[in-house]
Amino acid sequence: MPAFTATAPGKIILLGEHAVVYGRPAIAVPVTQVQARAIVTPKPGGREFRVIAPAVGVDSPWDSLPPENPLRAALEGVCRSLGVTRLPAGRLQITSTIPVAAGLGSGAAVSVALIRAVSAFLGEGLSDEQVNALAYEVEKIHHGTPSGIDNTVVTYARPVYFVKGKPVETFRVGAPFTLVIGDTGIPAPTREAVGDVRRGWQAEPQRYERAFAALGSLTRAVRQLIERGQPERIGPLLDEAHHWLCEIGVSHPKLDALVQAARQAGALGAKLSGGGRGGNMIALVERDAAEAVVLAIRKAGAERAFVNEVMG
Ligand code: PMV
Secondary structure, eight states: OOOEEEEEEEHHHHEOOTTTGGGGOOEEEEEEEEEEEEEEOOOTTTOOOEEEEEEGGGEGGGGGGGGGGHHHHHHHHHHHHHHSOOOOOOEEEEEEETTTSSOHHHHHHHHHHHHHHHHHHHOOOOOOHHHHHHHHHHHHHHHSSSHHHHHHHHHTTOOEOEEEESEEEEESSOEEEEEEEEEEEEEEHHHHHHHHHHHEEEEEEEEHHHHHHHHHHHHHHHHHHHHHOOOGGGGGHHHHHHHHHTTTOOOOHHHHHHHHHHHHHHOSEEEEEOOOOOOSEEEEGGGHHHHHHHHHHTTTTOEEEEEEEEOO
8 A cells, every 4th residue: 555645844934023923024934954744554454543743742543632632633624624524544654854843833844744645645635725724723723823824834835925914925936045044952932032022012112113114124125035036135134134133132142143153154144033032043145155154153052053945
Protein backbone atom coordinates (compact mmCIF):
# COMPACT_ATOMS: atom_id res chain seq x y z
CA MET A 1 0.00 0.00 0.00
CA PRO A 2 1.45 3.42 -0.89
CA ALA A 3 1.74 6.06 1.81
CA PHE A 4 0.32 9.56 1.44
CA THR A 5 2.80 12.29 2.30
CA ALA A 6 2.46 16.07 2.50
CA THR A 7 4.75 18.79 3.77
CA ALA A 8 4.23 22.46 4.67
CA PRO A 9 6.78 25.24 5.34
CA GLY A 10 7.15 27.50 8.34
CA LYS A 11 6.60 31.27 8.21
CA ILE A 12 8.17 34.43 9.56
CA ILE A 13 6.96 38.03 9.80
CA LEU A 14 8.95 40.23 7.43
CA LEU A 15 7.44 43.51 8.57
CA GLY A 16 4.47 45.08 10.35
CA GLU A 17 4.45 43.17 13.67
CA HIS A 18 2.78 45.06 16.54
CA ALA A 19 1.54 47.82 14.19
CA VAL A 20 -0.77 45.14 12.73
CA VAL A 21 -2.59 44.97 16.05
CA TYR A 22 -3.48 48.68 15.51
CA GLY A 23 -4.88 48.27 12.00
CA ARG A 24 -1.68 48.64 9.96
CA PRO A 25 -0.60 46.01 7.39
CA ALA A 26 1.89 43.20 8.01
CA ILE A 27 3.79 40.93 5.62
CA ALA A 28 4.73 37.33 6.38
CA VAL A 29 6.82 35.06 4.15
CA PRO A 30 7.21 31.28 3.96
CA VAL A 31 10.27 29.67 5.55
CA THR A 32 10.94 26.69 3.32
CA GLN A 33 14.17 25.74 5.10
CA VAL A 34 12.11 24.11 7.84
CA GLN A 35 8.96 22.05 7.39
CA ALA A 36 6.27 19.89 8.92
CA ARG A 37 5.57 16.50 7.34
CA ALA A 38 2.55 14.20 7.59
CA ILE A 39 2.62 10.62 6.34
CA VAL A 40 -0.47 8.43 6.27
CA THR A 41 0.11 4.71 5.81
CA PRO A 42 -3.04 2.68 5.09
CA LYS A 43 -3.41 -0.47 7.24
CA PRO A 44 -5.87 -2.66 5.32
CA GLY A 45 -7.53 -5.10 7.71
CA GLY A 46 -6.47 -2.97 10.69
CA ARG A 47 -8.93 -1.74 13.28
CA GLU A 48 -7.87 1.80 14.09
CA PHE A 49 -6.56 5.07 12.74
CA ARG A 50 -3.53 5.82 14.88
CA VAL A 51 -1.81 9.20 15.32
CA ILE A 52 1.89 9.36 16.13
CA ALA A 53 3.45 12.76 16.83
CA PRO A 54 6.55 12.21 18.99
CA ALA A 55 7.31 15.93 19.48
CA VAL A 56 4.05 16.43 21.38
CA GLY A 57 4.03 12.99 23.01
CA VAL A 58 1.07 11.65 21.01
CA ASP A 59 0.81 7.96 20.12
CA SER A 60 -2.81 6.85 20.26
CA PRO A 61 -5.94 6.05 18.26
CA TRP A 62 -7.27 9.33 16.92
CA ASP A 63 -10.62 9.08 18.71
CA SER A 64 -8.86 8.73 22.09
CA LEU A 65 -7.30 12.18 21.73
CA PRO A 66 -8.99 14.90 23.82
CA PRO A 67 -11.55 16.91 21.81
CA GLU A 68 -9.47 20.10 22.11
CA ASN A 69 -6.35 18.42 20.71
CA PRO A 70 -5.39 20.32 17.52
CA LEU A 71 -4.48 17.10 15.64
CA ARG A 72 -7.88 15.62 16.42
CA ALA A 73 -9.60 18.88 15.47
CA ALA A 74 -7.79 18.86 12.11
CA LEU A 75 -8.81 15.23 11.47
CA GLU A 76 -12.42 15.98 12.35
CA GLY A 77 -12.36 18.98 10.04
CA VAL A 78 -11.15 16.89 7.10
CA CYS A 79 -13.79 14.20 7.74
CA ARG A 80 -16.53 16.80 8.02
CA SER A 81 -15.63 18.54 4.79
CA LEU A 82 -15.37 15.23 2.88
CA GLY A 83 -18.52 13.78 4.45
CA VAL A 84 -16.55 10.85 5.93
CA THR A 85 -18.05 9.42 9.10
CA ARG A 86 -15.33 6.88 9.95
CA LEU A 87 -11.60 7.05 9.25
CA PRO A 88 -10.35 3.82 7.59
CA ALA A 89 -7.55 1.98 9.41
CA GLY A 90 -4.20 3.67 9.04
CA ARG A 91 -1.27 5.32 10.74
CA LEU A 92 -0.60 9.05 10.66
CA GLN A 93 2.92 10.09 11.51
CA ILE A 94 3.73 13.77 12.11
CA THR A 95 7.27 15.12 12.19
CA SER A 96 8.51 18.69 12.02
CA THR A 97 11.79 20.57 11.87
CA ILE A 98 10.04 23.85 12.71
CA PRO A 99 10.95 25.09 16.20
CA VAL A 100 7.82 25.21 18.36
CA ALA A 101 6.55 28.48 19.90
CA ALA A 102 9.19 30.51 18.06
CA GLY A 103 6.91 32.57 15.80
CA LEU A 104 7.71 30.23 12.91
CA GLY A 105 4.18 28.95 12.36
CA SER A 106 4.79 25.36 13.46
CA GLY A 107 1.17 24.74 14.51
CA ALA A 108 -0.24 25.94 11.19
CA ALA A 109 2.31 23.93 9.21
CA VAL A 110 1.44 20.71 11.06
CA SER A 111 -2.27 21.33 10.38
CA VAL A 112 -1.76 22.01 6.67
CA ALA A 113 0.47 18.96 6.14
CA LEU A 114 -1.97 16.76 8.07
CA ILE A 115 -5.05 18.04 6.20
CA ARG A 116 -3.41 17.45 2.80
CA ALA A 117 -2.06 13.98 3.60
CA VAL A 118 -5.28 12.75 5.22
CA SER A 119 -7.56 14.08 2.47
CA ALA A 120 -5.35 12.33 -0.11
CA PHE A 121 -5.58 9.12 1.96
CA LEU A 122 -9.37 9.49 1.89
CA GLY A 123 -9.19 9.70 -1.91
CA GLU A 124 -10.11 13.36 -2.35
CA GLY A 125 -7.64 16.21 -2.49
CA LEU A 126 -8.89 19.52 -1.10
CA SER A 127 -8.38 22.88 -2.79
CA ASP A 128 -5.94 25.34 -1.20
CA GLU A 129 -8.94 27.44 -0.15
CA GLN A 130 -10.45 24.46 1.67
CA VAL A 131 -7.13 23.53 3.29
CA ASN A 132 -6.66 27.12 4.42
CA ALA A 133 -10.17 27.35 5.91
CA LEU A 134 -9.72 24.08 7.82
CA ALA A 135 -6.28 25.07 9.11
CA TYR A 136 -7.75 28.39 10.28
CA GLU A 137 -10.31 26.53 12.40
CA VAL A 138 -7.45 24.63 14.08
CA GLU A 139 -5.50 27.86 14.62
CA LYS A 140 -8.38 29.04 16.79
CA ILE A 141 -7.53 26.23 19.21
CA HIS A 142 -3.86 27.27 19.28
CA HIS A 143 -4.35 31.03 19.49
CA GLY A 144 -7.93 31.91 20.42
CA THR A 145 -8.43 34.75 17.93
CA PRO A 146 -5.81 34.17 15.23
CA SER A 147 -5.34 36.70 12.45
CA GLY A 148 -5.26 33.97 9.80
CA ILE A 149 -1.82 35.06 8.63
CA ASP A 150 -0.01 31.84 9.65
CA ASN A 151 -2.39 29.37 7.99
CA THR A 152 -2.53 31.48 4.81
CA VAL A 153 1.21 31.90 4.29
CA VAL A 154 1.80 28.22 5.10
CA THR A 155 -1.02 26.92 2.85
CA TYR A 156 -0.05 28.94 -0.21
CA ALA A 157 3.70 28.94 0.52
CA ARG A 158 3.74 32.53 -0.71
CA PRO A 159 4.20 35.91 0.95
CA VAL A 160 1.00 37.37 2.34
CA TYR A 161 -0.14 40.89 3.09
CA PHE A 162 -2.49 41.20 6.00
CA VAL A 163 -4.70 43.91 7.48
CA LYS A 164 -6.79 43.01 10.54
CA GLY A 165 -10.42 42.38 9.67
CA LYS A 166 -9.74 42.02 5.92
CA PRO A 167 -9.17 38.83 3.92
CA VAL A 168 -5.49 37.83 3.84
CA GLU A 169 -3.96 38.55 0.40
CA THR A 170 -1.14 36.65 -1.27
CA PHE A 171 1.03 38.69 -3.62
CA ARG A 172 3.58 38.34 -6.40
CA VAL A 173 7.31 38.11 -5.78
CA GLY A 174 8.94 39.87 -8.74
CA ALA A 175 12.40 38.47 -7.94
CA PRO A 176 13.51 35.96 -5.30
CA PHE A 177 15.37 37.24 -2.25
CA THR A 178 17.39 35.78 0.58
CA LEU A 179 16.88 36.16 4.31
CA VAL A 180 19.04 34.99 7.17
CA ILE A 181 16.99 34.09 10.23
CA GLY A 182 18.71 34.19 13.61
CA ASP A 183 17.26 32.91 16.86
CA THR A 184 18.30 34.63 20.11
CA GLY A 185 17.39 31.47 22.01
CA ILE A 186 15.43 33.69 24.40
CA PRO A 187 11.79 32.59 24.75
CA ALA A 188 9.59 35.22 23.12
CA PRO A 189 6.59 36.08 25.29
CA THR A 190 4.46 37.60 22.49
CA ARG A 191 1.46 38.06 24.75
CA GLU A 192 3.50 40.11 27.26
CA ALA A 193 5.09 42.23 24.56
CA VAL A 194 1.67 42.94 23.02
CA GLY A 195 0.29 43.86 26.48
CA ASP A 196 3.20 46.22 27.24
CA VAL A 197 2.81 47.93 23.88
CA ARG A 198 -0.88 48.45 24.64
CA ARG A 199 -0.06 50.04 28.01
CA GLY A 200 2.55 52.25 26.34
CA TRP A 201 0.05 53.28 23.67
CA GLN A 202 -2.54 54.14 26.33
CA ALA A 203 -0.02 56.25 28.27
CA GLU A 204 1.54 57.99 25.23
CA PRO A 205 -0.84 57.57 22.30
CA GLN A 206 0.85 60.13 20.04
CA ARG A 207 4.28 58.61 20.36
CA TYR A 208 3.03 55.08 19.68
CA GLU A 209 0.71 56.12 16.83
CA ARG A 210 3.67 57.80 15.17
CA ALA A 211 5.62 54.54 15.30
CA PHE A 212 2.67 52.47 14.03
CA ALA A 213 2.07 54.90 11.16
CA ALA A 214 5.75 54.72 10.19
CA LEU A 215 5.71 50.91 10.33
CA GLY A 216 2.54 50.84 8.20
CA SER A 217 4.12 53.03 5.51
CA LEU A 218 7.26 50.89 5.51
CA THR A 219 5.17 47.73 5.06
CA ARG A 220 3.25 49.18 2.09
CA ALA A 221 6.51 50.30 0.48
CA VAL A 222 8.13 46.89 1.00
CA ARG A 223 5.21 45.12 -0.66
CA GLN A 224 5.61 47.33 -3.75
CA LEU A 225 9.34 46.71 -3.94
CA ILE A 226 8.84 42.94 -3.67
CA GLU A 227 6.16 42.97 -6.37
CA ARG A 228 8.34 45.10 -8.65
CA GLY A 229 11.26 42.72 -8.26
CA GLN A 230 13.51 45.19 -6.39
CA PRO A 231 14.08 43.34 -3.11
CA GLU A 232 17.62 44.72 -2.72
CA ARG A 233 16.03 48.12 -2.02
CA ILE A 234 14.17 46.79 1.03
CA GLY A 235 17.25 46.71 3.30
CA PRO A 236 17.13 50.30 4.62
CA LEU A 237 13.39 49.96 5.23
CA LEU A 238 13.98 46.93 7.45
CA ASP A 239 16.61 48.92 9.37
CA GLU A 240 14.13 51.72 9.84
CA ALA A 241 11.46 49.26 11.04
CA HIS A 242 13.88 47.94 13.66
CA HIS A 243 14.39 51.50 14.89
CA TRP A 244 10.62 51.96 15.37
CA LEU A 245 10.26 48.59 17.08
CA CYS A 246 13.01 49.66 19.52
CA GLU A 247 11.11 52.90 20.01
CA ILE A 248 8.02 51.01 21.20
CA GLY A 249 10.15 48.91 23.53
CA VAL A 250 9.94 45.43 22.03
CA SER A 251 13.61 44.83 21.24
CA HIS A 252 16.15 43.18 23.51
CA PRO A 253 19.92 43.74 23.84
CA LYS A 254 20.56 40.37 22.22
CA LEU A 255 18.25 41.13 19.29
CA ASP A 256 20.07 44.46 18.85
CA ALA A 257 23.43 42.68 18.97
CA LEU A 258 22.41 40.16 16.28
CA VAL A 259 20.92 42.91 14.09
CA GLN A 260 24.16 44.92 14.43
CA ALA A 261 26.35 41.88 13.70
CA ALA A 262 24.32 41.09 10.57
CA ARG A 263 24.67 44.65 9.26
CA GLN A 264 28.41 44.68 9.94
CA ALA A 265 28.80 41.37 8.09
CA GLY A 266 27.24 42.87 4.96
CA ALA A 267 23.47 42.41 5.35
CA LEU A 268 21.42 44.93 3.33
CA GLY A 269 19.15 45.46 6.36
CA ALA A 270 18.08 43.70 9.55
CA LYS A 271 15.37 43.82 12.20
CA LEU A 272 13.71 41.82 14.92
CA SER A 273 10.79 39.67 13.77
CA GLY A 274 7.55 38.77 15.53
CA GLY A 275 6.67 39.69 19.10
CA GLY A 276 10.25 40.67 20.04
CA ARG A 277 11.93 40.73 23.50
CA GLY A 278 13.67 37.57 22.30
CA GLY A 279 12.76 35.13 19.56
CA ASN A 280 14.03 35.77 16.06
CA MET A 281 15.63 38.46 13.95
CA ILE A 282 15.91 38.55 10.17
CA ALA A 283 18.49 40.00 7.81
CA LEU A 284 18.12 40.65 4.10
CA VAL A 285 21.28 39.51 2.32
CA GLU A 286 22.79 39.10 -1.13
CA ARG A 287 22.94 35.35 -1.68
CA ASP A 288 26.76 35.40 -1.73
CA ALA A 289 26.90 37.12 1.66
CA ALA A 290 24.48 34.75 3.39
CA GLU A 291 27.06 32.42 4.91
CA ALA A 292 29.15 35.30 6.27
CA VAL A 293 26.06 36.76 7.93
CA VAL A 294 25.12 33.37 9.41
CA LEU A 295 28.62 33.06 10.88
CA ALA A 296 28.59 36.62 12.22
CA ILE A 297 25.31 36.25 14.05
CA ARG A 298 26.29 32.85 15.41
CA LYS A 299 29.45 34.48 16.73
CA ALA A 300 27.35 37.27 18.24
CA GLY A 301 25.44 34.66 20.22
CA ALA A 302 22.58 33.36 18.02
CA GLU A 303 21.46 29.95 19.17
CA ARG A 304 20.57 28.99 15.61
CA ALA A 305 20.83 30.74 12.25
CA PHE A 306 19.82 29.66 8.77
CA VAL A 307 19.35 30.91 5.25
CA ASN A 308 15.88 31.15 3.72
CA GLU A 309 15.09 31.81 0.06
CA VAL A 310 11.81 33.63 -0.65
CA MET A 311 10.50 32.72 -4.11
CA GLY A 312 7.57 33.83 -6.22
O1 PMV B 1 5.87 36.07 16.66
P1 PMV B 1 4.68 35.89 15.82
O2 PMV B 1 5.00 35.47 14.42
O3 PMV B 1 3.61 35.08 16.47
O4 PMV B 1 4.07 37.37 15.62
C1 PMV B 1 3.53 38.19 16.60
C2 PMV B 1 3.02 39.39 15.88
C3 PMV B 1 2.41 40.50 16.72
O5 PMV B 1 2.07 41.54 15.81
C4 PMV B 1 3.41 41.03 17.72
C5 PMV B 1 1.18 40.03 17.48
C6 PMV B 1 -0.02 39.76 16.62
O6 PMV B 1 -0.96 39.09 17.12
O7 PMV B 1 -0.08 40.19 15.47
